Amino acid sequence: MPTIVAAKAGTCTAAGCGGRILKGEYVEYSAAIGTRHLECASAEQGRRPNLKAGKCRCGTVVPPREGCLVLKEARRGRYFVKRWMVLCRRCDVPATSSEPSPHASQRRSR
Structure with missing residues (x-):
């Protein structure tokens, strides 16, 4: 997964984390897995919530x-x-x- 700077705040998608990701924070990202803290990059996949009905x-x-x-x-x-x-x-x-x-x-x- 590539390391990027978060353009907006969000939630970590790693199993057991779910913590906030702040705008400007360095994160790991891929389309299928979502945004994760650098510390959570190797963790199991958690649930990715749907934001729309x-x-x-x-x-x-x-x-x-x-x-x-x-x-x-x-x-x-x-x-x-x-x-x-x-x-x-x-x-x-x-x-x-x-x-x-x-x-x-x-x-x-x-």
Whole structure:
């Protein structure tokens, strides 16, 4: 991750931190991971909050700061496409978990 100077204040996205990042502070940044303190650069990924209302893949309307964001990148010909997906609390299952989403059967029936 590149080190940059934060252009605006924000929140650290590292798991277990969530501390404030001040404008002008040196931080680590990448689009998929977000902004982190230099000390938190090697930490596990925490939740990335959504700042706007959105719709989850299961159809649930997610209010601001309720769910989390996931960046999905795909290659379409010569171009890379980035899409932000909003996940509700029920669909926000850690990637290490082999358990399906608690309402996966609802998604299949639609």
